[in-house]
Amino acid sequence: MASWSEFAADEPRLADGIRVLLQQYGPGFGYLATVRADGGPRVHPVSPVITDEGLFCFIIDSPKRRDLERDGRYALHSFPPEESDDEAYVAGHARPVTDQARVARLAANAGAAPQVDWRLFEFTVDVAMLARRDSGSAGGPGEGRGRPAVQVWLDPHAADLPGPTPVVPQTRPARRDRQPAREAHRSAA
Numbered sequence: 001m002a003s004w005s006e007f008a009a010d011e012p013r014l015a016d017g018i019r020v021l022l023q024q025y026g027p028g029f030g031y032l033a034t035v036r037a038d039g040g041p042r043v044h045p046v047s048p049v050i051t052d053e054g055l056f057c058f059i060i061d062s063p064k065r066r067d068l069e070r071d072g073r074y075a076l077h078s079f080p081p082e083e084s085d086d087e088a089y090v091a092g093h094a095r096p097v098t099d100q101a102r103v104a105r106l107a108a109n110a111g112a113a114p115q116v117d118w119r120l121f122e123f124t125v126d127v128a129m130l131a132r133r134d135s136g137s138a139g140g141p142g143e144g145r146g147r148p149a150v151q152v153w154l155d156p157h158a159a160d161l162p163g164p165t166p167v168v169p170q171t172r173p174a175r176r177d178r179q180p181a182r183e184a185h186r187s188a189a
Contacts, residue, residue, distance in 0.1 A: 001093055001124035002155040004055035011153045017130045019050050021078035021088040027110075030088075032057065033075040034067035042067055048076060048123070049110045055090070055125065056097070056106060058118040068094045068121055076123065085133045085148070092124040092155075128153045 008015035022028050028048035036042050044064045049056040055076075059065040068074065072095055078088040097103050097120040106112075106120060131148040 018088040092126040
């Protein structure tokens with residue numbers, strides 16, 4: 001299981017592209033998938049924190065926190081940008097951060113409210129994917145934009161670990177005639 005820092009050292013351009021998409025609205029924003037007790041998926045909006053130390057998330061007392069405490073497997077997907085169909089995805093294992101000095105330092109830097117019942121988790125990276133689509137060549141009605149340029153990184157040591165092999169997600173087709181969310185909301189009103 002590679003840390004974000006190990007992944008970023010191995011593939012700095014890919015890590016930068018993923019970081020840009022996860023932090024495109026200022027603080028981190030994405031969708032976290034966890035594994036429920038019955039084995040089913042659960043998806044939650046979260047604010048991941050990416051630093052030189054790693055990829056982290058402050059998780060309040062919630063079903064997603066209980067999922068991560070019981071079964072640390074996760075997948076994190078970027079929120080879709082308004083101006084493109086680009087997407088970023090990372091998956092691996094979440095583990096609680098127990099070093100109180102590290103927790104305090106990251107909480108202070110991220111502005112995590114001390115009065116809230118949260119726990120800090122570090123997310124390892126078994127697989128990382130970035131899909132970029134050409135935003136300049138929209139097809140006509142019913143036509144897609146072509147295949148995205150996809151970069152994938154797999155932790156070279158993940159195959160040595162017990163358990164399932166990391167899975168690379170299929171990229172979704174490009175959206176046609178996409179209006180930015182604010183314009184779509186206005187036109188629907």
